[in-house]
Amino acid sequence: MIVSASTAGRILKRKGLIDKKISKRKRNSALRPRARFPKGLRINQEGQMIQMDTKYIMLTGGHKFYQFTAIDVLSKRRVLRVYSSQSSRNGALFLKECFGSFPFPLRAAQTDNGAPFLKEFDQLCKQLNLPHYFTYPRQPKQNTYVEISHGADEREFYQQGHICAILSEMQKGIKQWENAWNAFRPHEALGQLTPDEYSQKIKLQGLPTKNVIVLQT
Numbered sequence: 001m002i003v004s005a006s007t008a009g010r011i012l013k014r015k016g017l018i019d020k021k022i023s024k025r026k027r028n029s030a031l032r033p034r035a036r037f038p039k040g041l042r043i044n045q046e047g048q049m050i051q052m053d054t055k056y057i058m059l060t061g062g063h064k065f066y067q068f069t070a071i072d073v074l075s076k077r078r079v080l081r082v083y084s085s086q087s088s089r090n091g092a093l094f095l096k097e098c099f100g101s102f103p104f105p106l107r108a109a110q111t112d113n114g115a116p117f118l119k120e121f122d123q124l125c126k127q128l129n130l131p132h133y134f135t136y137p138r139q140p141k142q143n144t145y146v147e148i149s150h151g152a153d154e155r156e157f158y159q160q161g162h163i164c165a166i167l168s169e170m171q172k173g174i175k176q177w178e179n180a181w182n183a184f185r186p187h188e189a190l191g192q193l194t195p196d197e198y199s200q201k202i203k204l205q206g207l208p209t210k211n212v213i214v215l216q217t
Helices: 005-014 020-031 088-101 119-127 140-156 167-183 195-205
Strands: 041-043 050-058 064-072 078-083 109-111 132-134 213-215
Touching: 050 088, 050 140, 064 088, 064 140, 064 167, 078 088, 078 167, 088 119, 109 140, 119 132, 140 167, 167 195
Parallel strands: 050 109, 109 132
Antiparallel strands: 041 213, 050 064, 064 078
């Protein structure tokens, strides 16, 4: 006897053998496929790809703030802001901050699949004609540059006591750290230059072929 796919589906659903949440998630994924950047994409210009992510800031009493981070893959220049939630609205607000803060045009963004980078954030990307690439689920190494920078934040900023439960004060502190990162902190990946210095160097001398970054999926 041959059973149609729809009949088999009804039988499995009736017997409770289909997880409705997983089924709905797969159906939504099929309706809204998420773009991945081309394999072996070569990054040779500032702004060609920024990686974005969030990091929670643990406060007293179990409360949290959320650091939103954007890092330029080539120059390692960053924009940092703090918000009280990880909503996609805050994600969209942060993207606007990035367009106003990076000193070069933004050509593409890569994020994980988290809530801050869906809905309003993704809609804004479309409005701005900014390609939005997603990492594969549970593959944080695909967002390696922003992940590494978060490790530095933890060691060099938060563990040094720079945490405040007043959002406006925390915002001031994170902007000061952003400036220190971009203008004063040497980076091993940049030959011990700061992002500001590296940016000036490649403007004056061009980017050596050996310094082109090849992104892997």
